[in-house]
Amino acid sequence: GSYRWIELTRENLLNEPSVRAVVGNLRDISERKQAEAERARLEQRLRQAEKMEAVGQLAGGIAHDFNNLLGGILGYAEMLAENVPAESPLRRYADNVLTGANRASGLVDQILSYSRSHGGKRVPVDLGGIVAETVELVRGSLPAGVRLETSLPPAPLYVIGDPTRLHQVAMNLCANGVHAMRERGTLHVTLEAAEVTAERSLSHSILRPGAYARLTVEDTGTGMDEATQAHIFEPFFTTKEVGEGTGLGLAMVYGIVSDSAGAIDVESAPGRGSRFVTYLRRVDPPASAEDSAAGPLMRGNGERVLVVDDEEALVAVTAEVLKHIGYEAVGCAGGKAALDAFEVERIDAVITDEIMPGLSGTELAVLLRRHRAGLPIVLVSGYTGPMLAERALGAGITEILKKPVQSRELAAALARALRRA
Numbered sequence: 001g002s003y004r005w006i007e008l009t010r011e012n013l014l015n016e017p018s019v020r021a022v023v024g025n026l027r028d029i030s031e032r033k034q035a036e037a038e039r040a041r042l043e044q045r046l047r048q049a050e051k052m053e054a055v056g057q058l059a060g061g062i063a064h065d066f067n068n069l070l071g072g073i074l075g076y077a078e079m080l081a082e083n084v085p086a087e088s089p090l091r092r093y094a095d096n097v098l099t100g101a102n103r104a105s106g107l108v109d110q111i112l113s114y115s116r117s118h119g120g121k122r123v124p125v126d127l128g129g130i131v132a133e134t135v136e137l138v139r140g141s142l143p144a145g146v147r148l149e150t151s152l153p154p155a156p157l158y159v160i161g162d163p164t165r166l167h168q169v170a171m172n173l174c175a176n177g178v179h180a181m182r183e184r185g186t187l188h189v190t191l192e193a194a195e196v197t198a199e200r201s202l203s204h205s206i207l208r209p210g211a212y213a214r215l216t217v218e219d220t221g222t223g224m225d226e227a228t229q230a231h232i233f234e235p236f237f238t239t240k241e242v243g244e245g246t247g248l249g250l251a252m253v254y255g256i257v258s259d260s261a262g263a264i265d266v267e268s269a270p271g272r273g274s275r276f277v278t279y280l281r282r283v284d285p286p287a288s289a290e291d292s293a294a295g296p297l298m299r300g301n302g303e304r305v306l307v308v309d310d311e312e313a314l315v316a317v318t319a320e321v322l323k324h325i326g327y328e329a330v331g332c333a334g335g336k337a338a339l340d341a342f343e344v345e346r347i348d349a350v351i352t353d354e355i356m357p358g359l360s361g362t363e364l365a366v367l368l369r370r371h372r373a374g375l376p377i378v379l380v381s382g383y384t385g386p387m388l389a390e391r392a393l394g395a396g397i398t399e400i401l402k403k404p405v406q407s408r409e410l411a412a413a414l415a416r417a418l419r420r421a
Helices: 002-015 017-083 089-112 127-139 163-181 249-259 312-324 335-344 361-371 386-394 407-420
Strands: 123-126 145-151 158-161 184-196 210-219 263-268 274-283 304-308 328-332 349-353 377-381 399-402
Touching: 017 089, 017 312, 017 407, 123 127, 123 163, 127 145, 127 163, 127 184, 127 210, 158 163, 163 184, 163 210, 163 249, 163 274, 184 274, 249 263, 249 274, 304 312, 304 335, 312 328, 312 349, 312 407, 328 335, 335 349, 335 361, 349 361, 349 407, 361 377, 361 386, 377 386, 377 407, 386 399, 399 407
Parallel strands: 145 184, 304 328, 304 349, 349 377, 377 399
Antiparallel strands: 123 158, 158 274, 184 210, 210 274, 263 274
């Protein structure tokens, strides 16, 4: 009765041209608003990517010059340490120089973390172990009124990345949560496996389908308004007082996660705390591998190696290292000089820098291999991200070393390249 009458009346109203026009206009307005909101989110991500790229270019330029200096320091300090008796005071001096140079190399890695083109050493890493270690460090420095609650998986969750950088991700997210609460509140840290079946649009990323390890860091602090959330991953943006923060922590998190093909989602509101959800690609557990650093130093058998770098000091120290481990070195300052030397010298392998004026290392490799297709080549660069790996693979290079290079790494890579040839 009455229900049927209501349905008929509804149908009649919806069939009225004027009502259909109103409904259509409302639908158009809703779709336009959704499109405008999506465009605003995309523009925000583009601006973020451009800012990170600019910082990355600056970091890359600094790292290139600094790593060239460190290469000479490390090379000569290693040779000094090996040739001085263990009981001599000079051995202690050399060891201290090596320690300082290695710490400086780690500092360059931190600078390069802001560049999305720098991937670091990518290996399967148990993210659960990294997060467990991080929360223990955080627990020891919590204010008395802040409580830490954790939920970690019983089985390992492996992702591809650099352990140091993944530790920086977890530490920076926890540190920001603690700072947001000041003296009282609760920090929740959760790690779990997640399966994403369809593409999703997050607050600061696009989440692709796949298997992920999902790290959630949630605090009960002051929270953030929308204007603050729009800028939190920008380099040098901070809401902290002067002297309390640099504004680089979350920018580093964004760079590391994005470079790992991951994604970040942020939920926050003033007075309601913040929730950071990070997705990192999950991989199968790695097969056990022997530690190459513990094995004997790979030595040469008198092979002649062409050493190419625009820094003459690096050419000199690399030549010294090669002589020390059983090779003969032919040094060249730049790609053109290397081509000339290759025409007249007997060359068994090549070690070349990537970034050089006039001719890059990968371009030089292509030209050299036109003369000899199977020539073993080791490429050296200050930053070794996916773009460089792609260029190197196109030039037939599989051995890439990151500056500053230690003698053991150089010896192992050169031995592998010669063995394949």
